[in-house]
Amino acid sequence: xxxxxxxxxxxxxxxxxxxxxxxxxxxxxxxxxxxxxxxxxxxxxxxxxxxxxxxxxxxxxxxxxxxxxxxxxxxxxxxxxxxxxxxxxxxxxxxxxxxxxxxxxxxxxxxxxxxxxxxxxxxxxxxxxxxxxxxxxxxxxxxxxxxxxxxxxxxxxxxxxxxxxxxxxxxxxxxxxxxxxxxxxxxxxxxxxxxxxxxxxxxxxxxxxxxxxxxxxxxxxxxxxxxxxxxxxxxxxxxxxxxxxxxxxxxxxxxxxxxxxxxxxxxxxxxxxxxxxxxxxxxxxxxxxxxxxxxxxxxxxxxxxxxxxxxxxxxxxxxxxxxxxxxxxxxxxxxxxxxxxxxxxxxxxxxxxxxxxxxxxxxxxxxxxxxxxxxxxxxxxxxxxxxxxxxxxxxxxxxxxxxxxxxxxxxxxxxxxxxxxxxxxxxxxxxxxxxxxxxxxxxxxxxxxxxxxxxxxxxxxxxxxxxxxxxxxxxxxxxxxxxxxxxxxxxxxxxxxxxxxxxxxxxxxxxxxxxxxxxxxxxxxxxxxxxxxxxxxxxxxxxxxxxxxxxxxxxxxxxxxxxxxxxxxxxxxxxxxxxxx
Numbered sequence: 001x002x003x004x005x006x007x008x009x010x011x012x013x014x015x016x017x018x019x020x021x022x023x024x025x026x027x028x029x030x031x032x033x034x035x036x037x038x039x040x041x042x043x044x045x046x047x048x049x050x051x052x053x054x055x056x057x058x059x060x061x062x063x064x065x066x067x068x069x070x071x072x073x074x075x076x077x078x079x080x081x082x083x084x085x086x087x088x089x090x091x092x093x094x095x096x097x098x099x100x101x102x103x104x105x106x107x108x109x110x111x112x113x114x115x116x117x118x119x120x121x122x123x124x125x126x127x128x129x130x131x132x133x134x135x136x137x138x139x140x141x142x143x144x145x146x147x148x149x150x151x152x153x154x155x156x157x158x159x160x161x162x163x164x165x166x167x168x169x170x171x172x173x174x175x176x177x178x179x180x181x182x183x184x185x186x187x188x189x190x191x192x193x194x195x196x197x198x199x200x201x202x203x204x205x206x207x208x209x210x211x212x213x214x215x216x217x218x219x220x221x222x223x224x225x226x227x228x229x230x231x232x233x234x235x236x237x238x239x240x241x242x243x244x245x246x247x248x249x250x251x252x253x254x255x256x257x258x259x260x261x262x263x264x265x266x267x268x269x270x271x272x273x274x275x276x277x278x279x280x281x282x283x284x285x286x287x288x289x290x291x292x293x294x295x296x297x298x299x300x301x302x303x304x305x306x307x308x309x310x311x312x313x314x315x316x317x318x319x320x321x322x323x324x325x326x327x328x329x330x331x332x333x334x335x336x337x338x339x340x341x342x343x344x345x346x347x348x349x350x351x352x353x354x355x356x357x358x359x360x361x362x363x364x365x366x367x368x369x370x371x372x373x374x375x376x377x378x379x380x381x382x383x384x385x386x387x388x389x390x391x392x393x394x395x396x397x398x399x400x401x402x403x404x405x406x407x408x409x410x411x412x413x414x415x416x417x418x419x420x421x422x423x424x425x426x427x428x429x430x431x432x433x434x435x436x437x438x439x440x441x442x443x444x445x446x447x448x449x450x451x452x453x454x455x456x457x458x459x460x461x462x463x464x465x466x467x468x469x470x471x472x473x474x475x476x477x478x479x480x481x482x483x484x485x486x487x488x489x490x491x492x493x494x495x496x497x498x499x500x501x502x503x504x505x506x507x508x509x510x511x512x513x514x515x516x517x518x519x520x521x522x523x524x525x526x527x528x529x530x531x532x533x534x535x536x537x538x539x540x541x542x543x544x545x546x547x548x549x550x551x552x553x554x555x556x557x558x559x560x561x562x563x564x565x566x567x568x569x570x571x572x573x574x575x576x577x578x579x580x581x
Contacts, residue, residue, distance in 0.1 A: 149275065235257065386418060
């Protein structure tokens with residue numbers, strides 16, 4: 001029985017959605033380029049799911065005037081369609097070949113809501129600039145920042161509106177830059193500016209939406225409300241932005257914009273403080289953020305966002321090597337699971353749990369499911385693409401990893417982190433020229449960004465340019481306050497350059513550092529590998545395994561460990577981590 005696809009307007013299968021009216025194929029909300037003939041073939045297959053569409057049917061409908069060259073044209077179109085769907089003729093998920101007969105669509109399909117009509121005006125992108133804390137009270141900075149982030153988060157749920165990420169807009173904080181200039185810099189259609197003036201338990205919040213090209217004031221309002229009404233004000237501003245950009249909201253999208261995760265204003269304030277400190281990403285601030293999230297949870301035990309924030313903070317302690325993995329990732333996992341128990345639709349909690357499944361549980365299929373769910377919920381969420389890229393890179397799925405990290409960068413073009421992560425992914429792909437080029441591009445954006453100095457050093461070292469590598473690692477070491485990661489990297493570069501004395505000096509420095517603070521065992525293993533001390537390297541790798549060191553996830557692909565790959569001990573370790581069958 002045929003499925004009336006034209007009547008439905010849109011159908012969904014797997015991560016894909018086909019809009020038959022707009023004639024578009026999308027994956028997780030992102031439009032894919034597909035030529036007319038491959039799209040028509042997909043349309044015919046979806047009209048008769050589970051049935052063989054013969055080559056003769058395809059010829060009569062799509063190539064009625066062609067006889068010579070039909071086979072080549074059909075095969076080209078079928079291959080193009082398969083590439084768009086990521087499908088394989090040998091192990092098909094969607095498109096099954098019946099030799100010399102035709103093709104059959106084998107995946108289950110379902111009706112999808114027809115997407116909202118295109119915005120009549122060309123206003124499809126906006127930046128929410130950091131709201132100004134007019135009173136300049138540093139104790140209230142979290143409030144102005146939090147209002148900004150809440151509005152960004154709400155509007156980012158709309159799939160056809162491009163909203164600049166936090167990392168892009170906060171570069172302009174406190175600079176007093178003309179919003180039109182910001183809009184032109186970011187190539188946007190509109191910019192929102194705002195200010196917050198506290199008066200005891202009352203807030204005055206002003207906001208203004210400006211059209212970039214002509215500088216027209218699209219909308220503006222001043223709200224004077226009690227602190228308890230802060231939720232309503234944020235919702236009103238988000239709805240006004242959507243309305244004045246001519247965005248027509250569906251019923252579900254209206255619910256998303258006005259969704260409240262807590263009704264407790266004090267818990268919300270604690271949550272905003274937690275995010276404010278978490279975004280600073282230094283040890284003292286992370287400790288404060290944990291306390292703030294815990295206070296928010298104490299005031300509202302059903303506050304899913306607060307659990308998600310707590311999971312993020314603990315995860316960052318492990319990621320930055322500030323605390324032993326076994327100390328911080330169990331509570332991170334518990335908090336992420338609780339967040340999803342309370343609200344399964346939190347993309348950020350799925351991303352955090354995906355990371356934990358990878359770096360702590362070593363459950364790679366479970367990690368992939370979390371990332372795919374996050375992207376299904378929020379296709380435009382750059383952190384989800386970033387996390388998924390790391391997952392794929394660790395498994396050696398290089399092309400997919402590069403694709404995902406480039407999507408993250410495309411969604412947040414000014415992010416230094418994503419720009420540097422592109423370089424890291426090229427390094428893991430052993431494309432050292434590209435890693436070098438991308439590191440230099442990142443340093444053009446911010447010369448003092450130490451992670452890019454680190455990836456620059458990694459690329460130079462693998463290219464045999466040891467002096468340049470050592471110089472880059474020295475800058476990374478100085479800029480990071482002598483973090484053990486660039487310290488170990490520099491020691492390894494010294495060893496590769498044949499400068500054993502300097503490498504040993506750095507090893508002793510790393511040992512001294514470990515007497516005062518936690519140092520992940522992975523870095524000692526790396527250093528001993530560089531020195532050619534294989535037994536010591538494996539001893540430290542076993543310590544890393546016992547402590548579930550988060551850096552072990554890179555062991556399958558990390559070029560600096562290539563000298564150990566012929567040793568059966570490495571294969572055994574990779575199997576235990578789940579990185580080999």
